[in-house]
Amino acid sequence: MNHVRTRQHRHPWRLSAIGMALATANAFAQAPAGESAATANTLSAVVVTASGNEQELREAPASVSVITREDIERRPVQELAELLGTVEGVTLNRSGNLVPGVQLRGLGSAYTLMLIDGKRVNATSAMFRGNDYDTGWVATDDIERIEIVRGPMSSLYGSDAIGGVVNIITRPISKQWRGSARIETTVQQDKNAGDSQLAGFSLSGPIKTDVLGVKLNGAYVHRDADGAVNSLPAGGTRQTGLQNIRNRMFGAQLALTPDSRQSITADVDTSRRDHSGFLMERDALSLQHKGRWGFGNTELTFAADEIRNLTGMISGQVNPNKANTTSLAGKASIPVAWGNQFVTAGFDIREEKLYDPTNLRGQPGTAGYDASTETAISQWALFAEDEIRITDRLAVTLGNRFDHHENFGGHNSPRAYAVYQLNDAVTLKGGVARAFRAPTLLQGSPNWGSVSCGSATVGCYIVGSRDIQPETSTSQELGLQFAQGIHSGGLMFFNTDLKNMIDITNRTADRTLATGYSNFVGYLPDGRPIFRYQNIASVRSRGLEASWNARVSPQWNLRSNYTYTDAQNTSGSVAIPLTYRPKHVLNLGADWNPTAQVSVSGNLRYHSAQYISVSSNGQSRVEKDGYAIADLTVGWRMTDALTLRAGILNLTGKTFDRTTSADFNEEGRRYYLALHAKF
Template sequence: MKSRYFVGAALGVVLAPVCAQAAEAGPLDETIVVAATRTEVPLSQVGQSVSVVTREDIERTQATTASEVLSRLPGLQVTNSGGFGQPSSVFIRGADNAQSLVLIDGVRVNDPGDVGGGFDFGALTIAQFDRVEVVRGSSGVLYGSRAIGGVINLVTQRPEEEWHGRASAEYGWRDRRQVSASAAGLVGPVGLTVGGNWLKGDGYSAFNEDRGATEKDGFESKSLNARAQVELTEGLSIDGGTFWTRANYDYDNTGADALNVGFKRDLTGYANIRYAGLDDRLHARVGYGVVDTRRISDARENGTNETNGKTERFEGQLEFTPITFVSVLVGAETEKQNFNGAFTYSGVVSASNDSMSIDSLFANLTLRPVTGLTLNGGLRYDDNSQFGDRTTFAANGVYAFAGDEGPVIRASYGEGFKAPSLYQLFTNIGSQQLDPETSKSWDVGIEQPFAEGHGVLSVNYFDRKAKNQIEYRTIDFYTWEGAYFNISRARAKGLEVAMQVHDWQGFDLNLAYTYLDAKNGTTGYRLARRAKNNMTVSLDKRWDVNEFGGLRLGAELRVGGGRWDDLDNAQWVEGNTVVNLRGSFAVTQNVEVFARMENLFDEHYEVVRTYGTPGRSAYAGVRVKM
């Protein structure tokens, strides 16, 4: 234990001079984001709290899954019920996993077969993605009901005039192997992107090995992505793509080893027609997207459960900037969800086959009345076939003071409306008496650049109130049967602190701290699996020992607070402190070798009660760029 605190103190000693002396650094390029506004805008014109993770960040941290990337960001907490392939949830500012929208290349991939209509991150690898954008806080006006907690947008590699690509392979703890490759470029007038990833390992027991588990829960994952785009005439283009994943994994019963096996397949496809004209003042898009998922859980003794979900969407939007300081965005969407499943509980088989449709209109007005100030206001109208219509409102603003070292002030307000999922309504453990969830949230923050753009410090306060939030309560602890119900009131408020220093005299620093107070407003109990305090801090240093960049070493400290694992606050899960080390060396301009040690001090801990986490583990690999 003393050694862990020593490493944490050592990191603090090293970080102090970095923060104090970073003023000698050079400027960063202006970051362009899409997820916050559905259009390309500079981050300095975004009124919501946004984090952007680049391909350089992913490679520096040597992340292999999307969950790893997201867990390093302020305001986000990740809970894994075991290893790879097991259910993994992401809470944005205390919002439920199903209350956040997940996009791949701008296409919604939330699973209509998921219990809450959310997205299970358990089997999503990160190798095929170049960029991750996270919008914290309600984005329901622009994106609809699934975005009342936030938006996560994962972006694959984009084609350029010359072909470029990358490939990597790594091997490590418990025979885990991973190979990935991605390439993009032009074939005549057509821009193409292709990529793939394979991951397989023996894994570790989903039921905590410290509690007596002996068998390992292995996994295998395959994924492919492709994208094509072509300009038909000046300003008119079409694009389309697909993303496919297939995962097989073993899992355990809650509280015991078991020879259960699981399967999950996701298929996403999309196509768009785009137009840009009037000296780039008019942008229009018409698109189609489909998400098809299948999940099978074979619990052997208790039978097999199968869920199939499909969502089809047609949408169109138009953005017009009649004068420099005014932009108008309007759009319409129609979506149909289909769900069917067969469930076995206590030897009784039940089936479900249901659907739901949503028609929506939205509009957003952007004003830039003076230099540095951007204001946004929008309305959305949703008509749900099961729960009627609802109108929601959102507004946000940002003011960027002049100069590279000027502060940026942001504030936002957003409303949300989310209908219960088909799973929650119509399965054998569902209830058609559920009411839709609604929310009102606001935040305010300040961002202070320093070091001529190499460093930035941000502090955000947020407050979110929800009504009729849907929760699940276990009724029979032998069969694990339960029921869904509404909480009359829930509230999540807190503070986010983040600091980044990029490429200052070879140093990279990342700090993310979150204080979260998330409670059931009726009982006063804390919401399950939300830690009050969560922090990640890392420091990397590069030495240019050769012409290719040379050696990079890094250390990371992760501190997760304790949390209640149930609604009644009867089952407590202790906090944890984990230290990771990593390093890489550029052999040539295009070849780099890397290695990392995770959980250096072999911390034994749980995030979800009775479920295991990895012990001390090591990995090594090679990365090639072309």
């Protein structure tokens, strides 16, 4: 065993926080159901991602968090993943130092479905590894809010939503002309670390009042690569720091409202993202019709995108590919007087294609090599959801989605959820859901293969396989939300059992040891071992999420959330912890508005120790110590149109050396300055 820590840490603050949350919730549960303006304001926020229709947050049949536009404006946000990491239940997978993948409830980023206005984005086929692209296709100035649904949502959204959904909702076209723009710069105290800049804008308004409107938005983001931020070990190799990033994006929307019942929107977006020399371009278009009729509401959406990987996935090589996705989705939401129900039903048809002349050539040395450089799959789905209002305080949501995959047949994803308003202050929530995830276009294709094991010439080779099975999960959650007077928050327990997790971690460049691996396929003509994707029998992730916020006064607001996650590979006789999953994550924040023109915000995030490397048998483990990072930002509204913001990020200058390729750097102390304009 190379490096194992068995030390256990006591966290009295954690136990106290949980005890206080339970005690407070119990007190609210006993409180009379009286009027409370603060309660109404907190729980009446409307969300659209957790079910088939708009609902108030307290009634949503899921665990939902919302990042508001104010949250985005209050701090520098060049990569949305960093902001998502401040939400309970969300952790970031920082593998290889360069990739901030979004994990929900301990499940990897592959199980987080990313949406933009309800339309999925997925760059996995074009960049199957190192894929941190899908959180950044939208200019931050055009974001109205972000809804994070934690827990499986496959009954509505299908494959990839086992962990949950992140829905980036853009700003609607204004009935009057309005715009915003921002420029930001962040300067590192360490001259070896990379500085960053951002410029962005959003503009919208009517061409013909109440009939035709237009919206334009764009942004440019640049971060210099780090230099020698990590020390040079004796006789070793200096690890690189954070990468060079250059992103640019532009979007346009045209909205037509022919009458009071209908709206038609057309969107066109183009983006180019350069992450340390790996270039990705995305062009997308969509056409959506929404109707509000006497019997209910309808929605029909056509969407298509093309993602071009201009570089490939292997350092030092240029192997471009191209992925195309086309989808047609529709749904109808209808209130049913009998039984006080609200029924949503719909369909989803999707086709994915990949052109990859380097990796889609079949297995080298076989008769079928170079026979085709393209692959495609199609799938369709039918779904239905019924919200049954049993009493004024109790609602039950039942739903199911049937997905039919071209290669893996049909699968059902049922869900049952109950929401009970104990009183005006406390809402109890709980449910159970089944979900499935089909192998990606690459994982299920035997003609796809790529070099691996750290070298393009003497490493190993990995291939897709028709033998792998779709992943399935069963999840449960139970908890509460509360809002009473100045206080609001929640407590939620969750458990997810994942079966047949698709994996490729079992591989080695050692030609002698290779035959002992269960997913060993054979050898290339040059002797490199070949391994196929395989299923891991079972993975379990369980834990709890807690949050508490207090509007202490008109000037002061306190924010906090805590997440405990225990994620393990439970396939063998001994459970093995998953990497990049800190068991304890704590976020604390305070907002102070001493005057109408001045705002001050402080934030603290704490991550406990986490494993950054665990061998397949669990015997060799590398652990990274826990750490805390504090930020301070100040805003000054100089005029109604101009706001100046400044801050110090990582106040204490907490840094640590990245000593292995599996480790990651946190940025050191840096200074932030931004100018926001609204007009």
